[in-house]
Amino acid sequence: MNNLLVLPILIPLCTAVILMFLKEQVLLQRFISIFSGILNLVLSCVLVSRIHEKGIQTLHMGGWAPPYGIVLVGDMFAALLVLTASAVSLGILLYSFTSIGPERERFYYYSFFHFLLVGVYGSFLTGDIFNLFVFFEVMLISSYAMISLGGTKHQLRETAKYLLVNIVSSTLFVAAVAYLYAAVGTLNMAQLSQRIAETGQSGVLNVIAVLFLTVFALKAGLFLFFWLPGAYSAPPAAVRALFGALLTKVGLYAIIRTFTLIFTGDPHFTNGWIAWMAAATMILGAMGAVAYNDIPRILNYNVIISVGFIAFGLSAGTPDALDGTVYYLLHDMLGKGLMFILGGLIIAAAGTDRLSSMGGLIKRYPLLGWSFFALALTLAGIPPFSGFPGKVLIIRGGLDSGMLTLSLIGLGSSLLVLYSLIKVFRLAFWGNPPDRELPKVNLKGGTAVAAGLFVLVIVMGLGAEWVNTYVSQAGEVLGSPRLYIEAVLKE
């Protein structure tokens, strides 16, 4: 029992409610938001170190012992994700101050921001599969509001599509939960895992597993990503950064959790599905990233490629690959947040998102240019940045389990990531500036935030050995569900 576990959910929730009453006091809203963000960052550091020393922490909500009540479970994987999410969201919050504009600030932007975080942290920490659905919905409803906030034609159209896709997938989620409850008779994840291990994973459970995979793949953008490039190009850059860094990752977290903890009985079948979906995602995502010529779409397809790569790590399933999956997931949250912030700064500096009418930015914004170049290297997985250790571990795991084709696809997609981002770098920063009047914008604040996140990326890359002590603890629990079950059901 550890009350610390509920605080990452409670703090943003209270912050969001308080902010609703401070509609006009934008400065006060900003101050409270920063305070809440820093508090959460500190608390999640404490949580990670507590779990590092004492193992998995649990909290029985309302005093109901599992499997009867809802239980919050903090294993290392969840805690590291909460920590990274709170660091990235703090960075994006600071970037929002300079980029989001007073209209949105006055219309509850910061409230939605914190409600979204409630959903994200809750999804990471819950140990009950129906509760996972509830936190997903909290997150999604905030994201609908954030995409449509501003109310331009483009935003309304994209929100309608995004909303419809997510309502259908949530409906399937409830249906999958119903089938699972009928088949196994419980919704507590630890007990589900225990019972399925006892009875074996029969055909019915395989069908349910595929249904869950479909639901989470829709949310994560794994193969079923047709909605993602459009939806993520509608809102302003800060919201895109938040979505790119957190939303798809929550879907991936759900896939990793369900397929390492619950549906472990028939790995050949489930991992086969995930592996081929991952391959298709990487190939199609890379095609999109190379094909388009506007910055938002190139960045969105880069999100898709990394979703495929992480799913590949999961499907390889060796201890190395699972460590790598955790590592890469953490790196990708930082990397994608940073990518959208830098992308937003470039669009603001050039006054357009078309690469064909950009050029010569390096003279005016050298720091921005070279950080984008370094980011391209980071996302392609070149040392000393944080993409390298995760990529190496995943590829090694893939080769160990004999998935040569997929490993090659993974490496090839990294090359195309590099190509697509260097294309942005070349066309936006080199060459001659366009003839038209360029907007005079002050990008110092945004660049400073990006630099801060960059420090984290480099720390994760250079301190890989130190980070790995935590990551391997997370990977260990993913590799042996027994540890999770014992921690949850012991009392």
Add this chain to the structure above:
Amino acid sequence: MEWMMAVAVGILFTVGVYLILSKTLLRIVLGTSLLTHGVHLLLLTMAGLKKGAAPVLGNEAEAYADPLPQALILTSIVISFGVTAFFFVLAYRAYQAHGTDDMDSVREEEQ
């Protein structure tokens, strides 16, 4: 009893999917709400149908209904209320902005 529920769920899903595939935004919203109704009935049915007892387990209770599906459905109904309300407002705003609620002509505008 179960087969009747299964047929009802099937009809709700069919009608819901049919409405979602139509062109008018309003019909799409109604389709999603029918779809969620269908899934709530499914949840009720999958947990096993019983009659004759309240979901209270006392010391001398001879029978009781499983309270969990009811709690789940209640939660899910509340969520779908919220989402449907949001969708209606969004559909109305989209109608105002585009001047039409026909998804085909909205799409043409995009290109």
